[in-house]
Amino acid sequence: MEKKEQLYEGKAKKVFATDDPNLVIVDYKDDATAFNGLKKGSIAGKGVINNVMSNHMFQLLEKQGVPTHFVEQLSERETLVKKVSIVPLEVIIRNISAGSFAKRFGVEEGIVFDEPTIEFSYKNDDLGDPLMNAYHAVALKAATREEIETIKSMAFKVNEVMKQYFDSLNVILVDFKLEFGKTADGKIVLADEISPDTCRLWDKTTKEKLDKDRFRRDLGGVEEAYQEIMKRVMGK
Ligand code: C5P
Known part of the structure; x- marks a missing residue:
């Protein structure tokens, strides 16, 4: 290639x-x-x-x-x-309150939800990726109603698989962001990345943050946290 x-x-x-x-x-x-x-x-x-x-x-x-x-x-x-055309939506799933959710609703971090939440934001750096709902996405032709339904069910499925997987590594999957793309034949596929940049991952025992929040919040130990996740995921 x-x-x-x-x-x-x-x-x-x-x-x-x-x-x-x-x-x-x-x-x-x-x-x-x-x-x-x-x-x-x-x-x-x-x-x-x-x-x-x-x-x-x-x-x-x-x-x-x-x-x-x-x-x-x-x-x-x-x-x-x-090669895909990226659907201009950031799809965020949350299992536990943290980050912008905690800030927006004035609650502490760490509240375990009875069921996961989903939200979309419009992928637009100039506007600061504003929060949007499915109706806004359809109005802006970011996706069709059917595509949004597909994306929603794929995102919840990803959450179920990842939650169980990280649990087996003694890691709590707090929340994460997904992006989807459309292939040349119009099929919706999961795209972009899944990494400590795009997920909040807390050690199950110590609740230590093992993700990009260490960089965002100047907590130190950034490289070490990424390496720790890599070690648990890859077994090395
Ligand atoms: O900041 P916020 O709480 O909305 O982030 C929710 C989740 O989405 C976090 O796991 C964060 O890492 C991820 N995210 C991302 N890229 C963005 C915004 C959020 O990967 N542009």
Whole structure:
């Protein structure tokens, strides 16, 4: 597979064309941003961890019947994925109160919900990814009603698989963000990444944060937290 021109550079990844029009290569960087790019930094080794962990999660989810963009890992930082058009929605599932939920509703972090919540935000950096509901998404043609139903059921399925998986690693899956893409033939697949950048992961015993909140909140031990998650996920 030949790596061709760069198509896109995001905050954490670059995307390159290949000689196959239906496939692209994702290249994970160590760059880290938070608060819509206001806080910038770097987390040594993050690109490798996020690449390897995302691929592990995508393969686990595929086995459980969730279609994803994953094709093949090419190197420590590079993965071949299906070319998709990203649905401009950030889909957030929460099992426990934290982050913007705790802030918005004035509650403490750590309240365990009776059932998971789902929310969407509109993927738009200039607007700061505003919260949106399904009607807004349809009005803005971000997705059709049917696509939103598909995305919702896929997202809850991902939560069930991941919650159980992380529990087996002595990790609590607090919340996470997913992105979905549409392939050339119109099929919705899980895309982007699943990593400590996009999930809140707390150690089940100590409740220690093992995710990007260590970077966002200047808690220290950022690299160590990413390495700890990698160790538990990959067994090394
Ligand atoms: O900040 P907030 O509480 O809304 O984040 C919910 C979850 O979504 C967290 O796990 C966070 O890491 C993830 N997220 C993300 N990218 C964003 C916003 C949130 O990965 N742009």
